[in-house]
Amino acid sequence: MTAADTQIERRWEQLHSLGPYGLLVTGAVLSAIAADMMDGVGEWYAAAVLVAAAFALQLWWNRTRHRRANRGRSPSRAGTAYYVVRWAIAFALTWINPLFGFYAATGLMDADELIPGMWRRLGLFVTAVTLAGSQMGGLPPKNGGQWAAFAGLLVANFGLQTVVAHLTEQEERRSLDPAATIAELERANTALQQALDENAALHAQLLVQAREAGVADERRRLAAEIHDTIAQGLTGIIAQLQVVANAPDLPTARTHLDRASALARHSLGEARRSVHNLAPVALANDPLPEALKGTVADWAERADIRAEFTVTGTAEQLHDEVSATLLRIAQEALSNASRHARATRVGVTLSFLGDEVILDIRDDGQGFDPLTVPERTRTGGFGLDGMRVRAERIAGSFTVESEPGHGTAVSARVPLVRHE
Structure with a gap:
């Protein structure tokens, strides 16, 4: 007044x-x-x-x-x-x-x-x-x-x-x-000032939660990367050295030593790349179809198992994260096939279907009961759970079909996100 x-x-x-x-x-x-x-x-x-x-x-x-x-x-x-x-x-x-x-x-x-x-x-x-x-x-x-x-x-x-x-x-x-x-x-x-104060406090809380969630997610991702690269490489090297220890002659021993050496160099490259940006070495110069083809061929030679790779649909250049996720899932599935399935034949199919990409890996191994998977994963490692987490991280899905004595089929279905 x-x-x-x-x-x-x-x-x-x-x-x-x-x-x-x-x-x-x-x-x-x-x-x-x-x-x-x-x-x-x-x-x-x-x-x-x-x-x-x-x-x-x-x-x-x-x-x-x-x-x-x-x-x-x-x-x-x-x-x-x-x-x-x-x-x-x-x-x-x-x-x-x-x-x-x-x-x-x-x-x-x-x-x-x-x-x-x-x-x-x-x-x-x-x-x-x-x-x-x-x-x-x-x-x-x-x-x-x-x-x-x-x-x-x-x-x-x-x-x-x-x-x-x-x-x-x-x-x-x-x-x-x-x-x-x-x-x-x-x-x-x-009221607006009160709302702004509440929003500021909520924003700060969300930032803390997001930071903590990001750290936890990055830890899980790094653990999965180490498991899919260094751990698998070391497992392959140990398998080759075990064959060398029981080799009947020098040429056979040299062959497996050469494989172990190549696997060690490959694992070293993966470790260096993981430290740099956690991206697979196979995707450094090649798109996903070529990287998968080379990965399947190398695995088939090391495991001495017949493997076939097929691409259906029109192949497209995928986003780096999508390509890395599908390649890691394929590597883990192949590793499981060689370590647990006792398979003699494996088929890998990469399908481009409009707005999604599907990766299927099938083997004719001994199979297993999917209901026992939680008990098996508690013994250590990532395995099927790791593959499922990878797919879901990029808004995809992961399914497993298996039966004792009738082989195993795993499928990862993810959105088709093109390379920027």
Whole structure:
């Protein structure tokens, strides 16, 4: 509130506090001057008592109004009672002497602050009755002409008061709208700030959780990479050296030593590449179909198992992550076939089907009961669970079909994401 608004508010407060006194004194003085308008000593005493009552009523209301100042200017029961009693005193004084109509005019000053809702119009009407009687020359009307004059004055007073009250209410609504808008904006800003603070805290929490999840995922991925590269390479080297230890002649031993040496060099390359970016060496220069073809051929030579690789559909250049995932799944499946399946024949098929890529690996080995896989994976290693995690990491799926004595078929189905 500005200084000008404060000054206006103070003046309105003075008008409502001192105005009734001034109008009451004005009416009393004029009535005393026009003493011939009051009949007898009885009316003088009655007027004096009523004037004293009006002063006492105003003193009481000013004290009550001061105590209620912090509640604003909203209508109350006390205010309505004050308005009714004041009007009754003004009506009685005007009946005694019409010049007390000045005091009756106080009903126009504060009806909006004292009377609630539609009752305000009733307050203005009874005030108009008192004013019309005063303007006509006194109550009650004596003849038909005075009644007609009284009715005309009543309509004129009440109509004018109603129009003024309506315009005042509209002006108050217009003045309250900006204040209500500002208050609403302040509440909205407070709520927005609270939401921003909550979002900031939630964002920080999500960052911590994402960081922890990323670290855990990267650890699992690195463990799988080591398992699929270095561990498998070392397993192959050990197998070749075991053959060398039991070789019947030197040429056979040299052959397996050469295979072990090649496998060691390959594993070393995989280890170096894993340290660099965890990408398979086979994909360094070749797309996935060629990398899979070379991987299957190398595995078949080392394991001495017949293996065939087939590509169906139109081959496309895949995203590095998709290619690396499918190659790792193929390497793990082939490793399982050589270590556990006792297979004599393996088929690997890479299918490009519109918006997805499917990798199928089938063998004619001894098979197993898929329900026992959890028990087997608890003994160590990654195996089928590792392949499933790899596929699901890139929004794919992994299935296993096997039966004891009837071989095994695994299938990885992943989205076809093209190379950027």
